[in-house]
Amino acid sequence: MTTEELRQPTLLVLTALTSGPRHGYALIEAVAELSGGRVRLKPGSLYGALDRLAREGLVRESATEVVAGRHRRYYELTDVGAHTLSDEVERLEHLTRDAAAGLRRRAADGGRGQFGATGFSTGTERA
Numbered sequence: 001m002t003t004e005e006l007r008q009p010t011l012l013v014l015t016a017l018t019s020g021p022r023h024g025y026a027l028i029e030a031v032a033e034l035s036g037g038r039v040r041l042k043p044g045s046l047y048g049a050l051d052r053l054a055r056e057g058l059v060r061e062s063a064t065e066v067v068a069g070r071h072r073r074y075y076e077l078t079d080v081g082a083h084t085l086s087d088e089v090e091r092l093e094h095l096t097r098d099a100a101a102g103l104r105r106r107a108a109d110g111g112r113g114q115f116g117a118t119g120f121s122t123g124t125e126r127a
Helices: 008-019 024-034 043-055 079-108
Strands: 059-067 070-077
Touching: 008 024, 008 043, 008 059, 008 070, 008 079, 024 043, 024 070, 043 059, 070 079
Parallel strands: none
Antiparallel strands: 059 070
16 A cells, blocks of 8 residues: 555546446546546556556456457456545545635735735734
């Protein structure tokens, strides 16, 4: 299991697998949908990521089938992958709460922040 923050494509792939096993093309579509079209994985990138995630124990191949003469591999989230995703969700929730609180404070003091309009302390500000 990784303790580092997840890169966005990894976060999106793991999120897509929370609803159950998916094959590569379905993962590409799910990632595009989850990201509002901002992340569009190419098959080579996706399968490279899936191989890495499988080595890390976050996903595993769950089934294969032959469709139109081609093998279609399905992947699923492992328990370790679900735990890793849960940790990342918690980290992002904390970050989002902190960012929202900072923006509320900034709006409350007229958008100047604690260091005035220039962003630098003049030494005359009061706490």
